[in-house]
Amino acid sequence: MRRSYKFLLRPTAKQALALAACLEDHRRLYNGAVEHRRTAYSKAGVTVRYGDQSADLKHIRSYDPDGQGRWSFSSQQATLRRLDKAFAAFFRRVKVGQKPGFPRFKGRGWFDTVEWPKDGDGCRWDSQPEHPTATFVRLHGIGHVRVHQHRPVLGRVKTISVKREGSRWYVILSCDDVPAHALSATGAVVGLDMGVASLVTTSDGTHLANPRHLQASAGRLAAAQQTLARKKRGSKRRRKAAARVAALHAKVRRQRLDTAHKTAVALVRDFDVIVHEDLRIANMTRSASGTIQTPGRNVAAKSGLNRSILDAGWGVFLTVLAHKAESAGRELIAVDPANTSRTCARCGHCAKENRVTQAEFICMACGHAAHADVNAAVNILRAGLALREAVEAA
Ligand SMILES: [Zn+2]
Numbered sequence: 001m002r003r004s005y006k007f008l009l010r011p012t013a014k015q016a017l018a019l020a021a022c023l024e025d026h027r028r029l030y031n032g033a034v035e036h037r038r039t040a041y042s043k044a045g046v047t048v049r050y051g052d053q054s055a056d057l058k059h060i061r062s063y064d065p066d067g068q069g070r071w072s073f074s075s076q077q078a079t080l081r082r083l084d085k086a087f088a089a090f091f092r093r094v095k096v097g098q099k100p101g102f103p104r105f106k107g108r109g110w111f112d113t114v115e116w117p118k119d120g121d122g123c124r125w126d127s128q129p130e131h132p133t134a135t136f137v138r139l140h141g142i143g144h145v146r147v148h149q150h151r152p153v154l155g156r157v158k159t160i161s162v163k164r165e166g167s168r169w170y171v172i173l174s175c176d177d178v179p180a181h182a183l184s185a186t187g188a189v190v191g192l193d194m195g196v197a198s199l200v201t202t203s204d205g206t207h208l209a210n211p212r213h214l215q216a217s218a219g220r221l222a223a224a225q226q227t228l229a230r231k232k233r234g235s236k237r238r239r240k241a242a243a244r245v246a247a248l249h250a251k252v253r254r255q256r257l258d259t260a261h262k263t264a265v266a267l268v269r270d271f272d273v274i275v276h277e278d279l280r281i282a283n284m285t286r287s288a289s290g291t292i293q294t295p296g297r298n299v300a301a302k303s304g305l306n307r308s309i310l311d312a313g314w315g316v317f318l319t320v321l322a323h324k325a326e327s328a329g330r331e332l333i334a335v336d337p338a339n340t341s342r343t344c345a346r347c348g349h350c351a352k353e354n355r356v357t358q359a360e361f362i363c364m365a366c367g368h369a370a371h372a373d374v375n376a377a378v379n380i381l382r383a384g385l386a387l388r389e390a391v392e393a394a
Helices: 013-044 050-063 073-095 212-230 236-270 279-289 297-328 372-393
Strands: 003-010 113-116 123-125 135-139 143-148 156-165 168-176 189-194 200-202 273-277 331-335 360-362 369-371
Touching: 013 050, 013 073, 013 113, 013 143, 013 156, 050 073, 073 113, 123 156, 135 156, 189 236, 189 372, 200 236, 200 372, 212 236, 236 297, 273 297, 273 372, 279 297, 297 331, 331 372, 360 372, 369 372
Parallel strands: 189 273, 273 331
Antiparallel strands: 003 143, 003 168, 113 156, 123 135, 135 143, 156 168, 189 200, 360 369
């Protein structure tokens, strides 16, 4: 199994400067390589390849020992490879007749990650194992940077990346051969309905992860974006407003991930089989009917942003849930959510009128009354179990 870990870095002031310089030089290298490919293509019709650019790297480094020469050869190659991927995707899309944008120059703030493709090559995870209380990662040209390692790292570290998010720095490890931790069977199954009032409602009637704090952040983010839009381009105030927007974005991302983790851990602990809506299908039907049917006054103005934040919240949650389920040996089933919110879980009567309000479900045929999300979750569970039976019978 492969798995990644993300830890906060605690660089010294000097290391933080070096990290910024390292990122900036990799950005320039990337942009230089974009320029090189563009000119060669537009002036001479020549396609420059990764191999050519990687070979040029040697010269670039020897001409600029105090600049590009300071950093790891391998991390620079990884940056060039990233550009190569962007170009490959570009040409692939041109080939099928789409009109993609040419790979772009990365402005400051649009290039936030440096990757070292192999532990031990220009970087070393846990570089001071003899230290009694702290973990360090050694990065070529930067030094031994202290890591806030809040959980154990399992498996073999393969790649090491450093990422800037606002004013924070993170190290991201990608590990191979992570042992799976199977949990003992609980004999319980559950269906999940993903909604707005609660991120997740279970078929046994529990509402999990009320995203109210997410919505509060979304409100602040919307306000900050409006402020930003009013500032003059290139002004100092605009830079400040942009930094605030970036910080709020990062906060929303952290909250989302935290919520997803807590919710997924609880579900995987309690259930052997978890059935959820197939989000790709769900989003299509949702955008057609609109999820926020009875918006409050504030929600209407910000519903676009709220929606996108919640959508991303569901996506992150399902990704985390899939990882946790796999490592715990739990079964995850995705089902088509069509009609699950308007079908009676007791008698199967399907009508739009069954859904009285956002929260209330009353069956027009048999009178069954329930919370609308719970009713939907029961239908989702039933659909998943039916699907499972069909697969086993085949
Ligand atoms: Zn009914």
